[in-house]
Amino acid sequence: MRVVLVGFGGIGIQDHQTDMYLPAFAKHPAFTLVGVADAGGTEKAAKTAGEHGLRHFTSLQEAFDATDVVCVAAPIDVRGTVVADAVRAGKHVLADKPLAATLAEAREIERLAADNDVVVVPAHHIRLGGALRSTRAAVRAGKVGLPWNVQADFLVAGGDPSPIGELANLALYPVDAVCSILGLDVTRVWATGGDTLVTLMLDHPNGVTSTVVCGRTATVHGIAPAGLATHRYRISGSHGVLTVDATRPALRVRTGGTQATAWTGSGTVDALLGVLAAGIRTGRPEIGVADAVRVHRIIEAARRSIDTGAPVDVEGDS
The missing domain is CATH 3.40.50.720 (NAD(P)-binding Rossmann-like Domain)
Known part of the structure; x- marks a missing residue:
């Protein structure tokens, strides 16, 4: 093509x-x-x-x-x-x-x-990482029973701050990942924070909740500018808890003056192109425009919540 x-x-x-x-x-x-x-x-x-x-x-x-x-x-x-x-x-x-x-x-x-x-x-390629694919499969297979809460942390170290704020720039990734893991939309958001760091408390159907902390920190020693400092999930269910470090699998490369993380397999952008190719063949992409609309609804509700200081219902698709 x-x-x-x-x-x-x-x-x-x-x-x-x-x-x-x-x-x-x-x-x-x-x-x-x-x-x-x-x-x-x-x-x-x-x-x-x-x-x-x-x-x-x-x-x-x-x-x-x-x-x-x-x-x-x-x-x-x-x-x-x-x-x-x-x-x-x-x-x-x-x-x-x-x-x-x-x-x-x-x-x-x-x-x-x-x-x-x-x-x-x-x-939305972050959800295609090996750890998050395995997490989604485990949760959907009932490995933790009925999930009732997800805690997610997505922090980038250093780099150039987004001129429109990290809610619009970065929060999309962990919000999309949480919805993908649970297979659930978001019905209500209570958010707080500023341009660089935000916390989103999300209500899902069936009484499930999640909390997402996302943003950009100061430079962290040993992490390249704009590199992921923390990317982890804790999924609690009726029969257990699953903790995930989504920066793995990877290896640490150290030289005389620098330190960096290298993935052990193909990257998430390569996987995204695989999703695109398969979606064109079948007409049913694993990640589609409906996912973008869903996350946009959640992010806009979070922005309104920050502005008002109150929880906000997520606008429906109707």
């Missing part, structure tokens, strides 16, 4: 297209990179095209006409529009997270994807 990369921006200084998606697509056997295009005025496409021997498309319509799959990592203020335009053109989409700037945009993309019979996969 032919792939065009559209957009080289994100939130703040992010460029996930260059750092994550381009190298993953370049090595995946199901996909062939054919070109790049700018979106949002970042002007990085021409440079990328020259460095990687790809075609530089100067218009999005020209790019859409030349491909089967569009990978969108445009700046957040135009991302939803670019994804929607690609879907209207009948193209499958891999979209950086969050899928769009607003819930209304995400819902419109969901409607368009259904109308045009295309697959839209948002980059």
Whole structure:
């Protein structure tokens, strides 16, 4: 399947297209990179095209006409529009997270994807890590009995703070992971915190609850900037408790002046491309636009809760 990369921006200084998606697509056997295009005025496409021997498309319509799959990592203020335009053109989409700037945009993309019979996969790739896949399987198999509570911690050390806050930037990942583990939506949110650190207390159906602590800390010795300092889950059920360190399996690499973590297998972005390829074949991706809409509803409710200081019911899909 032919792939065009559209957009080289994100939130703040992010460029996930260059750092994550381009190298993953370049090595995946199901996909062939054919070109790049700018979106949002970042002007990085021409440079990328020259460095990687790809075609530089100067218009999005020209790019859409030349491909089967569009990978969108445009700046957040135009991302939803670019994804929607690609879907209207009948193209499958891999979209950086969050899928769009607003819930209304995400819902419109969901409607368009259904109308045009295309697959839209948002980059909720953290849930695809080996530890979290095993956790989901164990909980769904009843290894802890009936789950009643999940505690999740997702802390990034150092790096550049998100200009729109870490609730919008980072909290998506653990919230999505918790919903995936439980197989449950969220009905109510009580949230507190600021731009860099937030705590979300979530109510799920059937009396199940969860608590998510998420944000960005100061630099931590031995962890690369923007590296995961803590990523763990504690699932309590009627017949036991499961504790998970989602940074594993991995190994620690130490040199004379640096220390880093290296995964022992393929990364979660590689797994995300596998989800995309399988979803295009079957029409039923493991991670789809409905997941992006669900998390967006929860994050928007959390934002309202922080603003009001009170619990907020999560807006339904109707």
